Amino acid sequence: MSGVQADTWAVLGGGILGQALALRLQEAGKRVTLIEAAPELGGLAMAQQVGGITYDKFYHVILPFDKRTLALLDDIGLGDDVEWRSTRTGFFSDGRLMPLNGAFDYLRLRSIGLVTKLRVAYLLMAAGRIRDGAPLEQISVQEWLTRWCGQAGFDRLWRPLLRAKLGDNASRASAAFIWSSIRRLYLARQGVQKVEQLGFVKNGGYARILNALRDTLIARGIEVQTNTPVSRVFGSAAGVCVETPSGRQVFQNVVSTLPTKANLAVCEGLDAEEKNRLDGVVYQGIICASVVLNRPLAGYYLTYLTDEALPFTGIVEMSALTGTDAFDGKTLVYLPRYVTQDDPYWALSDEGIALQFVDALRKVHPDVASTDVLDIKVSRVREVMAVPTIGYRENAPQSVTSVPGLYFVNSAQIIDGTLNVDATLGVLDEAMEKLELGRTTTEARPAA
Ligand SMILES: Cc1cc2nc3c(=O)[nH]c(=O)nc-3n(C[C@H](O)[C@H](O)[C@H](O)COP(=O)(O)OP(=O)(O)OC[C@H]3O[C@@H](n4cnc5c(N)ncnc54)[C@H](O)[C@@H]3O)c2cc1C
Structure with a gap:
């Protein structure tokens, strides 16, 4: 093999996932380059300035059971900077804003009848206890919720809430989506006080996390390239080539954390099935x-x-x-x-x-x-x-591609549609087992 140094890994995309992945590869002894299109690392977790405030561009909280996120914060020295607080929730329906912080508030809601309330309460309790959501990936969320809560429950409560998160895609989603959301809520209320505890990093939120992450990447010798949009990725005899406005770089392995459509646009040499999987993500x-x-x-x-x-x-x-x-x-x-x-x-x-x-x-x-x-x-x-469409698990993009040395690891591999940092890091955990960390040549893999 010529033209590429042994054990070089490029990570494409410098969101939280790309940064966490770069750290994991470095821990495994690899030489890592992180390539990000934007001027700053952070992706969806980036901060912005508005009204004299610098804070998350999109709202982020940490839940007490977000173990992977908390472990990452420990690793970058922010483990003791998470503040936990109880919060209150509101419910706006039929022109009225009401508190929704427990059974009493729930029973007082006027927009839903008593029988429906009881059915919804039973569903919340039962769904929170379901541990394996895989069977729910085969049922439409509408069918499942109507079965549990009746048509009135679906129309008055669930349909607007589903539309809130999925818009017109609500009709295509599987029941795993709502199950995982309910379960997250259920686990968040598992503490001694049975109230939802939400966490945030003091004095800056995710901006502080991103600063600490960046410092850690640099301190551990990871090369960070920002302002470097990737326009082409393809396999060659020398390794996996990555083209950016700064020129062509060759790595022994490349892991892309870019959104699926970007992977489809920049990665060459994928087979028809891989392209279909990428293209099929809604x-x-x-x-x-x-x-x-x-x-x-x-x-x-x-x-x-x-x-x-x-x-x-x-x-x-x-x-x-x-x-x-x-x-x-x-x-x-x-x-x-x-x-x-x-x-x-x-x-x-x-x-x-x-x-x-x-x-x-x-x-x-x-x-x-x-x-x-x-x-x-x-x-x-x-x-x-x-969107976790019905049967999504069977159709979701895979980590290992047919291009030797090229991998995809991104949030489209979250099967139940709960987009959060912890679930994203869960995708990373699973992918780490699939990355061929011992692989030192660019030859094609033997057929499975
Ligand atoms: C409204 C909202 C609320 C949220 N709330 C929470 C919450 O409360 N708690 C929680 O845990 N999570 C929350 N999340 C989810 C969390 O933000 C994501 O799970 C996480 O940021 C995903 O990180 P990522 O690295 O997978 O993706 P991204 O952040 O999307 O990173 C992908 C990166 O790839 C880069 N890129 C794209 N194309 C190219 C290219 N051609 N070349 C090079 N780089 C490229 C992008 O610039 C980006 O930096 C929320 C998200 C949103 C949108």
Whole structure:
């Protein structure tokens, strides 16, 4: 073999997954180069500036059972900087904003009848105890929820909530999606107090995590290339070639953490089945407004919305978790709209979206004046989460490709659609067993 140094690994994509993967490969004794298109590492976990606040572009919390995330924080020296707090939840339905923090609040909800409430409560209890969601991957989420909660329960409660996360893709998703969300909620309430405990890294949130990660990567000798979009990846006799505006680099192995559609666009030499798998992934996108206010809302970290006329699909009052002192006394709110690829909101300007969203926020919180809004910023990402369609496990992209030395490891390999850092790191754990860490040539693999 010539032209490539032994045991060189490139990791494409410098989101949390790419960075964690680079650290794992370095621990395994590999020479690692991390290649990221953006000027900064971080991807979806990146921070932004809005209204004089620097904080996560998209809201992030840590749950007590996010063991892989907590282990990563320990590794980069932030293990003791996670603060845990109980939060309150709101529920907006039929023009009324109500608390939803336990059985009493739940029973007081007017928009759902008593029988439906009991059926929903039973489902939440039973689903939280299901450990293996694999059989649910074969049933549509609509069919499963209707079976448990009846048509009224589905129409009044679940349909708006599902639409909130999946838009029109809700009709294509499997029951594993809602099961995994319920289970996450169930586990979050498993503590002694039976209240949801959410965590965040003090003094900066994910911006601090990303700074510490970057320092760790550099300290451990990982080469970090930012501002370096990958345009072509292909196998050659010398190794796996990666083309960027800076030229061609050759590595013995390349692991791409890019979204699936980017892999399809840049990776050459894949076989037809691999291309079909990449092409078949249905991505959910997000359009999210970060709003800075000079006054708090209702103090609910999360408000569920069942009014489908609202242009966003939930309200996340981050400062209800962190305290407004984290933001110089200001309130930071996120208004996410999860969207399909053909959602009409993609065509709207940021200004148009900002106006609509603030207007709608005042429908939920009529006491908010437009002068209370200090700043608003709209962010959009098309490929955020792979929709867990029915039978997704059998069709999801695989880690090992037919191009020797080229691997795919990304969040599209989360089978049940719960996009979070811990699940993403779970994909990494599984992939580490498949990467041929002992492989030292670029020859084709023997047939299985
Ligand atoms: C609204 C929202 C809320 C969330 N809330 C939470 C939460 O509360 N808790 C939680 O744990 N998780 C949460 N998450 C999920 C979390 O952000 C993701 O799990 C995690 O950031 C995914 O990291 P990743 O590295 O897999 O992907 P990404 O962050 O998407 O990284 C991919 C990287 O590849 C780069 N790239 C793309 N194309 C190229 C190219 N051609 N060349 C080079 N680089 C390229 C991108 O710039 C990007 O940096 C949330 C996500 C969103 C969107």
